Amino acid sequence: MATDGGPPIDAEALEASRLARQAELESRTSRRERNRLGQYATPARLAREIVEFALSQCSPGRPISFLDPALGTGAFYAALLGCARSGRIASAVGFEIDAAYAATAKVLWKGTPLKVCHRDFTRERAPGAGERATVLLCNPPYVRHHHLGTSDKARLRRLSAERAHIRLSGLAGLYCHFMAIAHGWMEPDCIAGWLVPSEFMEVNYGCALKEYLLSRTTLLRIHRFDPNEVQFDDALVSSAVVCFLNRRPSPEHLVQCSYGGTLRHPAMSQAIRVADLAPTEKWTRLPMSRAAVAQEGYRLGDLFSIRRGLATGANDFFILDEAKASALELPRRFLRPVLPSARFIREDEIDADTNGVPRLSRRLFLIDCDLPADELRRVEPVLWSYLRRGLADVAARHLCRSRRVWYLQERRPAAPIVCTYIGRSDHEGRPFRFLLNHSQATATNAYLMMYPTALLARRLARSPEALRAAWRQLNAIGRDTLLASGRVYGGGMHKLEPRELASVPADALARAVGLPPKRALEPLEPARVAARKARRATSFKFRSTSR
Ligand SMILES: C[S@@+](CC[C@H](N)C(=O)[O-])C[C@H]1O[C@@H](n2cnc3c(N)ncnc32)[C@H](O)[C@@H]1O
Incomplete structure (x- = not known):
């Protein structure tokens, strides 16, 4: 030019x-x-x-x-x-x-x-x-x-x-x-x-x-x-x-x-x-x-209280495999089973032995002790001698320092369903998995833990088998629905935050566990009607179709 x-x-x-x-x-x-x-x-x-x-x-x-x-x-x-x-x-x-x-x-x-x-x-x-x-x-x-x-x-x-x-x-x-x-x-x-x-x-x-x-x-x-x-x-x-x-x-x-x-x-x-x-x-x-699109029925958050698994502050230090924990003779009462990374869990259903420990090839335990250091030194000298190795380094880490006692772990009881919330979309497989957990294992923040809300818990109390139906429905949620609810990073890495998973529509799941339609369950008060209208107003409507 x-x-x-x-x-x-x-x-x-x-x-x-x-x-x-x-x-x-x-x-x-x-x-x-x-x-x-x-x-x-x-x-x-x-x-x-x-x-x-x-x-x-x-x-x-x-x-x-x-x-x-x-x-x-x-x-x-x-x-x-x-x-x-x-x-x-x-x-x-x-x-x-x-x-x-x-x-x-x-x-x-x-x-x-x-x-x-x-x-x-x-x-x-x-x-x-x-x-x-x-x-x-x-x-x-x-x-x-x-x-x-x-x-x-x-x-x-x-x-x-x-x-x-x-x-x-x-x-x-x-x-x-x-x-x-x-x-x-x-x-x-x-x-x-x-x-x-x-x-x-x-x-x-x-x-x-x-x-x-x-x-x-x-x-x-x-x-x-x-x-x-x-x-x-x-x-x-x-x-x-x-x-x-x-x-x-x-x-x-x-x-x-x-x-x-x-x-x-x-x-x-x-x-x-x-x-x-x-x-x-x-x-x-x-x-x-x-x-x-506007979703007036159930969302997963109505049925599950969803929390990220626990952040230990130092997985390498606080989590030990079974062989190491027994070689060190750590006291059993302060060891809680914890789920390994999902790549060690081949099936989506986790069975447990009579002690509630997952039947998996990789069996891990979290040191979970609430005794203050003075008492621990006196009553559990073996555990104390292990923990004191972390005094110089682990105890000084930000998360550990912010705790009342540096080795104290958050309360996270075992959840009946856990979700792997970081995954890739560039292969045929599922970026997120829902695992049915029959064990007493807690989970780290590599998982989202899904605890039934009172509404679902009441239903499960009457028919415990409904949990399996709920889990099946979770795994049947469309991959696109889950991907669209979360966030995506470069390289095709997707992530679902607890709030994002809670927002996923769940009418099919509610039906599968025998809950009545949401509107039949609770009449809408005026404030909720207004909220629904607002939601409708901000929802997407599509004019033309994809090419
Ligand atoms: C993402 S690169 C894009 C370069 C180029 N326009 C292109 O598209 O290939 C951004 C450029 O902005 C320059 N840059 C960064 N801060 C700047 C600023 N405050 N004012 C002007 N240029 C800036 C960087 O040095 C860099 O060359």
């Missing part, structure tokens, strides 16, 4: 040169250094798809004033040069905090419209109306909140509130602040394309950002990549592309929500009315979220 009046620009040759310099820069910096500034380059193919999508959404005659607030070597600018019609780029600005990257970009883009500013974008004053961007594309630095200094964080939060009225919590990462701060850099109807971690879609700190996207912008597209296909080789975050116009939306506006595949060819896509999207919902459920 050629810029107005200038010599022709060979976009392809420039991109080849950029990629070579990018690789050279990366080879010179350690992974740790790149982490500090969130330097994860956008793959060229992805940058091109984002640019193509963005350009397809702007009016063709509008001149492009381009802005990349976190330029790097200029992946988006390179793609823009390759896609935009000759002469359409009226101006282009890129900010880059890192001297080496900024210097490289200056050399690379000399003779093109791009002005490279070696500065911290978050400290720049936004330009006046008429000088702002019409196309803003950015892969902002992925820097987690705990790597932001206290005063910097306060400054960023203040700025985000000033520029976009987004009240970000202290847990928000730098990328959220970038999105908020960039608001003041956009002309009306500016198209923005952000490549960001999808985390904001499902965690509390993301609600403020979602609120902004729904109320202050016309959200065009949310595409979430399949976390099993990590976009950046070296950053284990699952990524999303968020595209919007700087214009308030009409309630009937349709947002294209897509998932998997590529931005150009997503595996799934649905258009959802903006009025049907709520900032409090997990957007990572989109677009496949049938599980999110």
Whole structure:
């Protein structure tokens, strides 16, 4: 392409040169250094798809004033040069905090419209109306909140509130602040394309950002990549592309929500009315979220009180296998059976011997003693001589230090059902397993422990066999329903928090254990009717079907 009046620009040759310099820069910096500034380059193919999508959404005659607030070597600018019609780029600005990257970009883009500013974008004053961007594309630095200094964080939060009225919590990462701060850099109807971690879609700190996207912008597209296909080789975050116009939306506006595949060819896509999207919902459920429709019946939380298993503070020290515990002659009364990791449990049903110890190849015991040290030394010298080995190291660990007696364990009676709540989705198997536990073994925080609530306990008292029916139903819950209820990390790792598992619809389970329909059970009082209506209002309704 050629810029107005200038010599022709060979976009392809420039991109080849950029990629070579990018690789050279990366080879010179350690992974740790790149982490500090969130330097994860956008793959060229992805940058091109984002640019193509963005350009397809702007009016063709509008001149492009381009802005990349976190330029790097200029992946988006390179793609823009390759896609935009000759002469359409009226101006282009890129900010880059890192001297080496900024210097490289200056050399690379000399003779093109791009002005490279070696500065911290978050400290720049936004330009006046008429000088702002019409196309803003950015892969902002992925820097987690705990790597932001206290005063910097306060400054960023203040700025985000000033520029976009987004009240970000202290847990928000730098990328959220970038999105908020960039608001003041956009002309009306500016198209923005952000490549960001999808985390904001499902965690509390993301609600403020979602609120902004729904109320202050016309959200065009949310595409979430399949976390099993990590976009950046070296950053284990699952990524999303968020595209919007700087214009308030009409309630009937349709947002294209897509998932998997590529931005150009997503595996799934649905258009959802903006009025049907709520900032409090997990957007990572989109677009496949049938599980999110209004659910008036039972949820698992009505039938089970769900708690994470116990955190011992030092599994290697407090948990011993049977052979070691007997070789040390530790007193039996202070040893509680504890479940081993789920990979040692082949069947989903755990049988027990007459002492309540699981019949498993790996039999483990937790030292669970509530005697104070003085007494222990006197009455159980053998156990004391083992525990005192941990005085220098284990007792000093944060969790142990916070206990009344450093080796005292939390109360977690054996639960009749436990759930493995961290799992992968990139294989055919189930990411989460529900185990029926007939033993007296407690469990560590590698499990969620599911204790029947009073409602279910009453039912089980009358018909104990209903527990088995409940367990079968748990394992029959659709894999997508469970995945949609939890959260996902890069690399396809899924996790279900107790509250998330408790929110899973459970009408089928309730029926299987013989409970009457929930509405027949308890008439709705006015407050609950209102809550139901509100839930209905914030639930997702799907307009079009997936491709
Ligand atoms: C995720 S990389 C993206 C680079 C490039 N735009 C791309 O897409 O490949 C983010 C870039 O922002 C830069 N950066 C980090 N903090 C910044 C700041 N406060 N102001 C400007 N640039 C910043 C990093 O050095 C890094 O090059």
